[in-house]
Amino acid sequence: MAPFVGLALARPSSPPPRERHKEPSRVLEEGPHGEARHACCGEQRDEQRQHGALDAALLLVALVAPALSQLTCKDVKDMYQDNACCGETESAEVDTGEFAIGRPADPRVPGVLPGSVKAHVLLGMAPDYPPYTSWSGTPLELGGFNLDFAALMEPICGIKVDFILSAWSRCWTAKPDYMYFPEITEYVGEDIKEGIVHGCTAYTHTKGERGLSLEFTHSILGGLKTAAILTRFDNGVPVVSPSLYNYTGVKLGDVAGWAPTSDTFSFNMNTCAGKQFFTEDPFLTVADGNGPAINALLDGTFDALYIYSDQINNFINSGDALANGFGTTFGYIHTGLNGWSYNGTTLAISKRGSGLKDVLDPCIYKVSQTQNYTDMCESYWSPSACIQNQFSSGSSATAYWYDDAMSARTDAHTCADGYCTCAGT
Numbered sequence: 242m243a244p245f246v247g248l249a250l251a252r253p254s255s256p257p258p259r260e261r262h263k264e265p266s267r268v269l270e271e272g273p274h275g276e277a278r279h280a281c282c283g284e285q286r287d288e289q290r291q292h293g294a295l296d297a298a299l300l301l302v303a304l305v306a307p308a309l310s311q312l313t314c315k316d317v318k319d320m321y322q323d324n325a326c327c328g329e330t331e332s333a334e335v336d337t338g339e340f341a342i343g344r345p346a347d348p349r350v351p352g353v354l355p356g357s358v359k360a361h362v363l364l365g366m367a368p369d370y371p372p373y374t375s376w377s378g379t380p381l382e383l384g385g386f387n388l389d390f391a392a393l394m395e396p397i398c399g400i401k402v403d404f405i406l407s408a409w410s411r412c413w414t415a416k417p418d419y420m421y422f423p424e425i426t427e428y429v430g431e432d433i434k435e436g437i438v439h440g441c442t443a444y445t446h447t448k449g450e451r452g453l454s455l456e457f458t459h460s461i462l463g464g465l466k467t468a469a470i471l472t473r474f475d476n477g478v479p480v481v482s483p484s485l486y487n488y489t490g491v492k493l494g495d496v497a498g499w500a501p502t503s504d505t506f507s508f509n510m511n512t513c514a515g516k517q518f519f520t521e522d523p524f525l526t527v528a529d530g531n532g533p534a535i536n537a538l539l540d541g542t543f544d545a546l547y548i549y550s551d552q553i554n555n556f557i558n559s560g561d562a563l564a565n566g567f568g569t570t571f572g573y574i575h576t577g578l579n580g581w582s583y584n585g586t587t588l589a590i591s592k593r594g595s596g597l598k599d600v601l602d603p604c605i606y607k608v609s610q611t612q613n614y615t616d617m618c619e620s621y622w623s624p625s626a627c628i629q630n631q632f633s634s635g636s637s638a639t640a641y642w643y644d645d646a647m648s649a650r651t652d653a654h655t656c657a658d659g660y661c662t663c664a665g666t
Contacts, residue, residue, distance in 0.1 A: 350439055359399040360600045364391075364589055365407030365432050365441040371559040372621050373443040373586060386621045387442045387588060390461045393613050398604035402588075404442065407432055410529045412441035412590065413451070414498045426495070426503055426524070429454040433592050440591035446584035449504040458598045459605045460585035462618070463628045467644045468501040468509065468578040469550040471538060473571050477656060481545045483574040483647065483663050486511040488520035494543030498529035505581035506547055512648035513575075513663035531556075535563050538571060550576045550643040553659060568659035576643040576660065577650075 349355065353363050368376035368383055375385040383404050391402035411432035420428050427450060432438050445466045446457040472481040481491060488506075495503040503524035511518055525543055527533040531552060538546045553573070556564035588605055591597035608614050609628040618627035623641065624634045642652035647663050654660035 350436055356401065359401070362400065362402045362439045362589070362597065362601065364402060364404050365412055365438045366404040366443070367407055367409045367412075367441075370443055371555060375559075385443075386618075387461065387586075389617050389621075390588060390608065390614070391442075393608045393611070393617065394601075394604050397608050397611065397613075400601065400604050402601075405438060407438065407441060409498050411437075413444065413455070414529055415526065424504075425450045425453070426526070427451075427498065429592065433590070436592075439595070440589040440597050442587075442589055444587055444590040445500040445582055446587055447500050447502055447505055447582050448508055449502055449581075451500075451502060451590075452593075454593050455590045456593050456595060456598050457584065458587045458589045458601045459609075461588050461605060461609070461628070462585045462622070462626055464585055464626065464644070465579045465582050466500070466585045467550040467576065468505075468581055469548055469552075469573050469643065470575040470578075471535075471546040471548055471553075471571055472544060472574050473538060473541070474569065474656065477569075479572070479574050479656065479661055479665055481574060483513045483661055483665050484511070486514045486516040486518050488518065488545065489522055491520070491522075492542070492544040493520055493522070493524055494534055494537055494546045495524040495526050496531055496534040496546070496548055497526040499531065499549075501547055501549070501578075501581050503547065508580040509578040510580060510646075511575065512577075512646045532563055535571075539566070545574075550578070551641065554641075554643060568657055572656050572659035572661055573643070574661045574665070575647055577646040579644075579646075 350363055353361070355361055366374050366383055366385075366388070368374050368385070370385075372386050374383070374387055376383050383406065388404055391404070394400045394402055410430055412430040413427060413433075414430045416422075416425055416428040430441075433440060433455075444451075444455075444457070446460065451457075470481075472479045474480070485491070493506075503526075506524075507517060507519045509518050510516070524547070525537075527537045527542065531548070534543070534546055534548070537543045550573075553564050553567050555561075557567070589597060589601060610630045612632045615624075615627060615630060615632040615634070619634060626641070627633065642650060642654060643660065645651075650662075652660070655662060655666055
């Protein structure tokens with residue numbers, strides 16, 4: 242049976258409350274010796290240890306859902322371990338519109354315990370996209386910027402986000418045979434489509450075909466994610482000129498399963514020529530991923546490759562062999578292409594209509610405005626790459642040369658560095 246799409250109560254068919262829970266505002270929590278006591282007032286009752294905080298929290302959802310606007314500080318004590326309820330008026334009303342308090346917790350995923358009051362979200366992660374996603378250590382542990390961002394969500398918002406090892410092709414991939422439409426080349430992957438995970442992490446919110454089957458959370462970095470074009474070098478000279486804008490007849494490749502997707506190519510401007518890119522030919526693809534695509538460029542299967550602007554720099558920084566030969570056998574003839582996307586790297590993609598973005602977005606915004614976010618983000622990136630807030634130590638100006646349009650670049654890089662100029666040098 243396909244999992245329920247949308248938001249569902251953690252325990253939709255809960256039995257009627259026992260007599261001891263007649264008063265929904267008197268939430269119980271467990272005392273230091275196993276006894277139950279009132280969370281805000283400290284009154285102790287002779288309750289058994291087995292009826293602890295989890296049972297009380299689940300019951301709270303069922304009892305208060307019909308009257309969310311009447312929730313008070315006292316009612317939600319069990320939702321937050323550090324709630325300073327007793328320091329406030331017990332009858333103070335709580336804003337239930339933020340972070341789904343007292344509302345359905347999260348979409349259902351088979352085999353994953355749902356959140357009782359706040360969401361519990363499971364995201365697939367392919368750990369070979371540093372610094373966004375990575376793994377390290379013995380034994381291996383998942384890591385990276387996206388995971389570190391998600392780790393801030395539970396203490397700030399109470400939303401728990403876990404990650405499970407997955408492959409990019411299980412999240413977004415080449416279209417299956419039954420998707421016969423010539424207008425699309427890729428489609429949502431099996432893990433998302435079949436509800437094995439709530440979503441996957443580290444995807445860019447692109448224009449084009451992704452929006453037909455996916456929804457995207459807010460970006461967790463500032464600014465747009467930019468695209469670029471790689472080509473081979475022949476004796477240090479690019480085999481495709483930076484001034485070319487009509488790619489008809491050029492063997493133009495796409496990194497299958499990755500953004501930028503081929504249908505967004507024509508949204509970009511060749512700023513060296515002052516004209517929009519276009520091609521009347523279909524894009525060429527090989528197996529999913531950057532490795533097969535870069536190898537196809539080097540062996541002549543492709544003459545040009547539509548790819549992220551920061552991709553090779555990320556490979557260099559992580560010691561990836563895919564950067565070998567950069568600046569001698571291949572390099573960029575375009576960087577800073579920004580007409581193809583709506584937003585930058587997101588925390589999560591999910592099945593269109595799942596409602597996951599509505600659960601996560603308010604918390605993403607709240608996290609992005611904290612000192613913790615700024616400290617964590619600036620440990621990965623230049624300060625200007627992060628979402629700006631009152632704690633930011635930099636400006637919002639572009640910090641990386643590969644994010645600048647070719648005609649606006651002021652850096653000293655040339656083809657010998659892997660970043661050709663508009664003159665092809």
